Amino acid sequence: DAGVIQSPRHEVTEMGQEVTLRCKPISGHDYLFWYRQTMMRGLELLIYFNNNVPIDDSGMPEDRFSAKMPNASFSTLKIQPSEPRDSAVYFCASSLARQPLNTEAFFGQGTRLTVV
């Protein structure tokens, strides 16, 4: 299995531009998590899905952030318009729904976003 695949690995964009981050979870995994990591705030859970349905989006910082999971093999995190304070590493992770309490999440390599 290729693991969780995120694209792009690096993104540099100008303030005000739309940014779309992509994630392909491990095949067969039912949970998908989006995290943001910064030095100041650590690892924050933004939103997560179960069977393509958003379960909790309380971590999404503002209306500028949106996430979708149109099918079991693809999810996007969109920032529109982007701001310099959105600069961070964004991780996607997936896990199995069967026995979720004892199932670890597998992380992608992350997308390093820089907004200038």
Next chain:
Amino acid sequence: AQKITQTQPGMFVQEKEAVTLDCTYDTSDQSYGLFWYKQPSSGEMIFLIYQGSYDEQNATEGRYSLNFQKARKSANLVISASQLGDSAMYFCAMRENSNDYKLSFGAGTTVTVRA
């Protein structure tokens, strides 16, 4: 309220010695899972070890072991025989039934192994 607390922002350990990373958690669930992840400087998140709330034995995985004290709500990670490659950030995390199996992380502890 913070669900996972890691009070040690950074630690130094001598090569070949053991190091203990503290993790306390807050839950009212009887059934939950605790996880430790390693994040080296390259940035990837690597799963290390898992402890279930009903597990009677402390989890072990190679040089990693978990000192699980349920009554105190602590799940400390012990790394034995530290190696230079153990230098990384370590995160404690939890999943709870009552929280829709959300995977919540602590702030992390940076470990630096000295030769």
